[in-house]
Amino acid sequence: MKILVTNDDGIHAPGLWALAAQLTGAGEVVVCAPDREQSGTGTAISLHRSVKLTEVDSLLPSVKAYAVEGTPGDSVILALRMMENVAMVFSGINRGANMGHDVLLSGTVGAALQGYLHGVPSVAISVQAGQAGEETNFEVAARLAPLLAARVSSNGAGALLLNVNLPNLPLERIGGIDITRVGKGGYSTAITMVRDGSRDDYRITIGQPRWKAEEGTDIHAVDRCRISITPLQGELSTAREVLFPEDLPSMLFREL
Numbered sequence: 001m002k003i004l005v006t007n008d009d010g011i012h013a014p015g016l017w018a019l020a021a022q023l024t025g026a027g028e029v030v031v032c033a034p035d036r037e038q039s040g041t042g043t044a045i046s047l048h049r050s051v052k053l054t055e056v057d058s059l060l061p062s063v064k065a066y067a068v069e070g071t072p073g074d075s076v077i078l079a080l081r082m083m084e085n086v087a088m089v090f091s092g093i094n095r096g097a098n099m100g101h102d103v104l105l106s107g108t109v110g111a112a113l114q115g116y117l118h119g120v121p122s123v124a125i126s127v128q129a130g131q132a133g134e135e136t137n138f139e140v141a142a143r144l145a146p147l148l149a150a151r152v153s154s155n156g157a158g159a160l161l162l163n164v165n166l167p168n169l170p171l172e173r174i175g176g177i178d179i180t181r182v183g184k185g186g187y188s189t190a191i192t193m194v195r196d197g198s199r200d201d202y203r204i205t206i207g208q209p210r211w212k213a214e215e216g217t218d219i220h221a222v223d224r225c226r227i228s229i230t231p232l233q234g235e236l237s238t239a240r241e242v243l244f245p246e247d248l249p250s251m252l253f254r255e256l
């Protein structure tokens, strides 16, 4: 089975290669990823400029690697066109959790979403970033990937989109795996102004997370040293019954 491995931290990120290395046991792996850090680019694709794709040196024998001068979404679109019969897309392993509202901003999830939209089962994997001076432990996440690949490829349920988040801990300190829903809250943003000659430039940076650890959510699971698997596929508008009681559309239409 052919597996596409991508990310949003860029083709040189250690998490990408830890993931690719473990997946070589599950199938034929091709790496196609942005040529530089693209975190926070979400589902963006480059519609207004051309995108360069270059074969680059691979860190793994038997794995071809391509760098894309574009977004994670661009990388998946190009790779799926270039390769035939891709069985799965794996995106990550991202340095930093992608939970709560950040799911919508995450290039890691954005890449997996592109796979899903092309009908390919896709998995985004992220590990909570280590504190300053602390390493990010990709090992458990990387070991989980081929296990998920085996389950997902044999389940025959068609396209699916999973968002997996792990605490930054060795296996012996992780309590288990929870199937979760997307929680509330996300990283805060900060703005720094840089005076650049005659104009003002602004730098948007990511601050501390402001998360609500409600039970059953991705945030709650990782908070409690557990692995979170959130199935993201399905209707984007599942809250419609809550927001719109049955008679509301006809009421609104009458009021027009």
Ligand code: MN
Binding pocket: 008, 009, 038, 039, 040, 094, 095, 096, 107, 108
């Ligand atoms: Mn990232």
